[in-house]
Amino acid sequence: MTYSIAILGASGYTGAELIRLIADHPDMTITALGANSKAGLSIAQVFPHLRHLTLPTLVTIDQIDFAKIDLCFCALPHKTSQEVIAKLPQDLKIVDLSADFRLRDPAAYEQWYGNPHAAIDHQAEAVYGLTEFYRDEITAARLVAGTGCNAATGQFMVRPLITAGVIDLDEIILDLKCAVSGAGRSLKENLLHAELSEGYHAYAVGGTHRHLGEFDQEFSAVAGRPVKVQFTPHLVPANRGILATGYVKGDAQAIHAALAACYASEPFIEVLPFGEAPSTRHVRGSNFCHIGVVADRLPGRAIVVGALDNLTKGSSGQALQNANLMLGIQETTGLMMAPLFP
Incomplete structure (x- = not known):
């Protein structure tokens, strides 16, 4: 049919x-x-x-x-x-x-x-x-x-870790880089080439970005108690892509194992080998999301990186x-x- x-x-x-x-x-x-x-x-x-x-x-x-x-x-x-x-x-x-x-x-x-x-x-x-x-x-x-495209990226990275209980729920920081197409096609002064190119900047700083409402709703529901993350998006002079870097407290190997187990049978989520970080250039124009985990130099802390195409x-x-x-x-x-x- x-x-x-x-x-x-x-x-x-x-x-x-x-x-x-x-x-x-x-x-x-x-x-x-x-x-x-x-x-x-x-x-x-x-x-x-x-x-x-x-x-x-x-x-x-x-x-x-x-x-x-x-x-x-x-x-x-x-x-x-x-x-x-x-x-x-x-x-x-x-x-x-x-x-x-x-x-x-x-x-x-x-x-x-x-x-x-x-x-x-x-x-x-x-x-x-x-x-x-x-x-x-x-x-x-x-x-x-x-x-939301930002909310999806952060959730793919963090949600399984909350479910598995492998991170400190009060120690979640998401630093996210967004391509300009995420702002839509309407004419806006700050999106003109001369205003945007050759630099990038943080916006909605201090917890005002609307996708925080999704993080609050979904992470708290999974955890069974309030979870509020620190989240700062940055606008980068690229057409497509989101690269999110998450800073979490927990054992890096256990974090990687939890993500790998969660997405083992998922066709569109790829968990990279331990220690490897993804790039937006490797998901551009696709429905894939790549996630990597790297151990921080500080014991008991890890860096989780996610990449996807915001339009796909x-x-x-x-x-x-x-x-x-x-x-x-x-x-x-x-x-x-x-x-x-x-």
Whole structure:
């Protein structure tokens, strides 16, 4: 069976990445592309690198006949996504790539995003989309909330260590380097080439980054008690990729063993040999996440490093992985492409 797919927000980076991934998917056909600001344009006019594909013209969301759609990807900005999803058919399967349904507590959402949630009922039914840890729930879900790309990277590194009890829960520091595509495609002064190139800088310093809400929610749930990490993101002049360095207190060999055991059967998570650290250049354009563990010079401390592509495994690839499960398709379908190198 071939499933009909709609992509809302198709003119953004994650929308383009979804198109790239789904174009060769054997069990999915892109039936509708929603992009209100680009309605009437062809995909070749918006993304020339996709001009070889035969795709529908971009339309406004209200022009889409959702009765003909089996699953909808929402690659819209936060706040906009919840308003749109609240109006979609109640039986439509949805994978949301925004932040709108990631946090289970409405008060937490308002705290981190600055406005009350406009679709509380939908928020309550949403399943958190970290595929490797919510696979069964995602398979049965109607609405899946994709994770933040920073939050996914940190969780892949730390979550198994909390479960295994091999680190001090009060001694977790995450230092994360993010490529500029993680900020989206809209025009912003600080993302101009002259403002961004030849340097990088920390942002949301001091615990203000919104993905901390996901870390708080997920790490605390796993630990069974509050866990609050120190987290500082940095914007780097690269198009794709996240490199996260975690500083933890615990035996490095035990930490490596816990990660290797957790991901032994996972197709997209690669734990490197002990002492080896990953690079974003080795996961670019792929749905893989590489994790390495190195012993610190200080006894009883370790450094955990994770790398993934923020647009693929951190967002659109994860979304497709979840959609495969929701539609009863083999989870890896359309996602086993090798990374781009060099």
